[in-house]
Amino acid sequence: xxxxxLATLAGRLRGARRVTVLTGAGISAASGVPTFRGAGxxxxxxxxxxxxxxxxxxxxxxxxxxxxxxxxxxxxxxxPNAAHEVLARWSQGDGGATIVTQNVDDLHLRAxxxxxxxxxxxxxxxxxxxxCAAGSAPWRDERTVMPGLPLxxxxxxxxxxxxxxxxxxxxxxxxxxxxxATACDVFLTVGTSSVVYxxxxxxxxxxxxxxxxxxxxxxxTPATALVDLAIHGGAETVLPELDRLIAVPRGLV
Ligand code: OAD
Numbered sequence: 647x648x649x650x651x652l653a654t655l656a657g658r659l660r661g662a663r664r665v666t667v668l669t670g671a672g673i674s675a676a677s678g679v680p681t682f683r684g685a686g687x688x689x690x691x692x693x694x695x696x697x698x699x700x701x702x703x704x705x706x707x708x709x710x711x712x713x714x715x716x717x718x719x720x721x722x723x724x725x726p727n728a729a730h731e732v733l734a735r736w737s738q739g740d741g742g743a744t745i746v747t748q749n750v751d752d753l754h755l756r757a758x759x760x761x762x763x764x765x766x767x768x769x770x771x772x773x774x775x776x777x778c779a780a781g782s783a784p785w786r787d788e789r790t791v792m793p794g795l796p797l798x799x800x801x802x803x804x805x806x807x808x809x810x811x812x813x814x815x816x817x818x819x820x821x822x823x824x825x826x827a828t829a830c831d832v833f834l835t836v837g838t839s840s841v842v843y844x845x846x847x848x849x850x851x852x853x854x855x856x857x858x859x860x861x862x863x864x865x866x867t868p869a870t871a872l873v874d875l876a877i878h879g880g881a882e883t884v885l886p887e888l889d890r891l892i893a894v895p896r897g898l899v
Contacts, residue, residue, distance in 0.1 A: 651875050656891035658858045662831035665743040667733055668848055672837020676882035677724040679751050683839050689713055698811045707804050708794050714807050715792045718769055722790045726757035729881035732889045734758040744827040748845045750809045763823045765816055765845055771808035774798035784808035828852040836862045837881045840869035
């Protein structure tokens with residue numbers, strides 16, 4: 647017997663012309679990527695809000711790079727899970743879903759997602775911490791063994807991860823693309839604690855523009871009370887189940 651809320655969401659997705667999915671760290675949890683908040687979400691007792699800032703980098707760039715080197719090494723050993731694979735399929739082809747992610751692990755990319763907005767950048771890209779003319783555009787660096795302090799190849803200043811830190815603005819093209827994607831029929835928020843803005847505000851934006859909104863998360867979040875429908879469970883089991891239901895002819899679910 648299929649739970650009623652899953653069947654309802656599958657019906658909405660089947661009838662939708664435009665679908666947008668916002669993802670957070672929870673979608674990569676089953677791949678082995680640690681989440682930021684909750685059990686196991688901390689690194690040496692530092693909170694991400696204290697480490698992921700320009701001030702923390704200016705104070706102690708080597709400590710920051712230790713954290714990022716640890717995360718890069720961890721992520722390098724992870725592969726996309728069933729949830730990434732379902733979203734990659736949904737994104738492909740004309741009229742495919744737009745996937746907006748807060749994750750910097752690139753597992754959506756590795757799964758083959760085509761219509762992807764990486765709101766917080768990529769941990770596999772670096773940029774010049776002094777934003778020199780040639781080094782302000784991010785470059786790819788997939789080394790898992792990093793020097794203690796990687797340098798900008800153009801001006802030799804410390805390089806930084808090309809990710810968005812607290813207190814920094816999102817890339818305006820990414821933010822515009824994410825806001826445009828809130829004009830949709832169904833907006834899903836998956837595996838995010840919904841506390842970091844502006845990403846956390848997108849679901850409400852979509853709701854105000856008339857989208858049917860739903861949350862898939864292991865736990866309740868501030869978005870739970872806002873959405874039309876909330877499903878509690880792991881993204882890696884709920885999304886494949888939804889995918890299966892969408893393929894079932896109407897009336898048979
Ligand atoms: P969080 O670590 O804050 O939240 C992860 C969410 O995933 C929690 O609500 C968990 O309950 C849920 N979760 C855990 N396992 C799950 C599973 N298997 N399936 C579904 N849900 C699961 O991560 P984010 O919300 O992504 O920002 O964090 C937002 C931002 O805060 C990050 O992008 C990062 C961080 O600081 C920057 O780096 C700028």
